[in-house]
Amino acid sequence: MLQAARHSAIIDAVQRERVVRVSDLAQLLGVSPMTVRRDIEALEEAGRVERIHGGAKLPGDASTHEPGFELKSTQLTAEKHAIAVEAASLVQEGMAIGLGAGTTTWALAKELVNGPRITVVTNSVRIADLFHHGSSSGPARFGSTVILIGGERTPSDALVGPIATSSLKQLHLDVLFLGVHGMDAHAGFTTPNLLEAETNRAFMSSARSTVILADHSKWGVVGIASITRLEEVDELITDSLLGEDARRVLAENVAKLRIAEA
Template sequence: MLAAERRSRLLAEVRRQGAAAVPDLAVTLGVSEMTVRRDLDVLAADGRVDKVRGGARSPQPGIGGSRDLATQARRNGDGKRAIARRAAELVEAGMSVGLGGGSTTWALARELRGIDDLTIVTNSLPVADVFARPDRADEPYTQTVVLTGGVRTPADALVGPVAVASLEHLHCDIVFLGVRGIDLTAGLTTSNLLEAETNRALVAAGARAVVLADHTKWGAVGLTTIVDLNEVDLVVTDAGLSPEAEETLRAHVAELWVAADGDD
């Protein structure tokens, strides 16, 4: 059974029941529980189900940061998942990993759940939820550090002076940052002034800074600059980036990875 067909059946079953447990879904579809969990991650990222402890339910009415994030995640979802898979190659067991807010870092968080003994430093509440204590004893437990206080953005990220002060005392092996846009003149930008300040502190806290940006971010400019292009170590984008844009970007960043799409 192809992944798309399996997920379609999985979605139909959750909608039929309103809510369903992972073991029951695995039996119904004739696949492993791990396969069901991965499929639910994809469906949740697209906003088609809400993940709950041990299973999933049909999306509930209401407005919140996680809903806004799910809407963002649907835009070029395949590209963002490809970026997340490629970026996950940089992370090894035992690392301290910083993750900023945004739909692509959210996708990366789900890729990192299978890596043992990580310390996650994040100001994103949806990212922190990904690393909640697992409901199965054989899943790795990842310690999570959430930056408390500050202003809460529409995407449920905590930003501002309190978050910045917390970051000044933390040291990460690697940090991953999402952005509103990438421009040769404006650099890496965001639409939120306080988020820019917090993201600058996140970059400073990392021994290595990696930007995750799908091809739609090329040429886009947000309200304020986070850092210049030469202040990050690596940019990971997707295969939708045009050859001309790729050539230009390679000339202005330390390193560029173009993640190839693949069946997930």
């Protein structure tokens, strides 16, 4: 494929998906990842896309753009599954856990739906439905108690706002599993939604420990609203495609870094 055609295809993919991976583009275009990286560099110089770790996105789009659940649920599925399996190993019978909204925590819910009997508090309609109806692998066992807090619904199907925050202040959880929009050495863990940031901070205050679930594509992405600093979480679970520089920064700042093999 000629360079001009590749550039056009990359721009179309970025405009359609908002965020694309080098590996996906290489497969789509039938070229090497190195060729894709050079194309992305050229397109960035022209102001058409913005490079991120492992891919490209729309210029200036990440801070306030919030992709819908359906789109995000089709991206990085192997990495999210690996993270979910690792996170599920931390859950024991009788625990009261929090599950924030998002596709990675949804992947964790799929691992837990027929697992130990626990109490789940969530602000995700999707996760609550999953525990009620079961996953594609089988019906739910109905052994766990699920508490769905109320609030205003976001594009990613999170319930946020004053009602959600007020509900969380009355609860006491053993551990919170939280997904994020981005993670950065200076900005910490962030989201593109101001109300979601406030709700997630209330979630953290209700839990004895907080575990962040974030795949490698989240590194270097900065949403408009900060949730918390890197050093304020107890654990971070990410996948094995995270770069060495990012691993070093995170290992130096978060209390415990877990790498899940995708």
